[in-house]
Amino acid sequence: MFNRILLSVAVAIVTTVTAFAQPKLEVIGGDTYDWGKVKPPKEGYLEATIQMKNTGDKAVRITEVRPGCGCTKTDPDKYDLKPGEVSTMKVKLNISPTQSGSLTKSITLSWADLAGNDALKAFRSSGTAVPSGADTNIRTGYLYLKADVQREISFMPSTYFSFNDLKIGVEATSKIEFVNNSDSDVTLSDWKTEGGLVVNHTGRVVVKAKGKLDIVGKIVPSAKGNYSGGVKFKTTHPDNAEVDLRAYGFVQEPSSPVFQNGSVKP
Structure with a gap:
């Protein structure tokens, strides 16, 4: 279970505050939700229920819940909380299709004193003077979401071949590492390429348990513009019975300065 950890507080709006007590918002269970080691979810995401409690002696308002890249949230069922309310x-x-290993994302939580926030809204909307001593500060804390995604088969650095600075008639090479994290050998077979891509394997290849295999792709571009291709193959692992590794790149004009004796024309 999670330790109860008070959200760290940062002042976002600086005003004169004379109130003795500060509004307090606490994530029940702590500011980190950790799923631990998990298999890749079929749904493409991990889900949890988060509760936020007003642990102070003044009513508070949740002013913002802003997820970072890679996580989403639903709206809280309550924004205004009396002391003790949740x-x-x-x-x-x-979780992306290729995500493997440790992952940490954050959600920003902001809250304010309810009376002070109402006074601030009234000032901004109608010019009503803010009462002396009103606490109009916005406090900010963070909720961290963590998981350690365990894939038995992974691809490094990604599931596609990336070709840079392609030139017509010049061979280019890119590599993907097939990683077998499982406790059993995995056999790869039935290789089929497209788009002129040539790979270094054509027959049955066995990747030992906890082993790795380099899949090297080569192309010789024949036309300018965007390039796309790929290779498909089968494996004996149930989670990756069929694999499709794509290949992308851009072939520049033969007259481009990058092809002129390796230097750029003035």
Whole structure:
């Protein structure tokens, strides 16, 4: 279970505050939700229920819940909380098809004193003076989402061949590493390429348990513009029965300065 850890507080709007007590918002269970070691979810994401509690002695308002890249959230069921009240929301941690290993994302939480926030809104909308001593500060904390995604088969650095600075008639090479993290040998077979891509394997190849295999792709471009190709093959691993590795690049004009004796024309 998670330790109860008070969200770290940062002042976002600086005003004069004379109130003795500060509004407090705490994530029940702590500011980090960790799924631990998990297999890649079929849904493409991990989901959890998060509860936020007003642990102070003043009413608070949740002013913003902003997810970072790679995670989503639903709106809290309550934004205004009396002391002791709890707001609940769902969060999702998106797992890409190639994601493997440790992953950490964050959600920004902002809150304010309810009365002070109402006074600030009234000032901004109608010019009503903010009462002396009103706490109009916005406080900010962070909720961290963590997971360690365990894939038995992974591809490094990605699931596609990346070709840079392609030139017509000049061979280019790119490599993908097939990683077998499982406890059993995996056999690769039935290789089929497209787009003029040539790979260094054509028959049955056995990748030992905990072993790796370099898949090297080569092309000789014959026309300018965007290039796309790829290779498909089968494996004996149930999670990756068929694999499709794409290949991308851009072939520049033969007259481009990069082809002129290796230097750029003035």
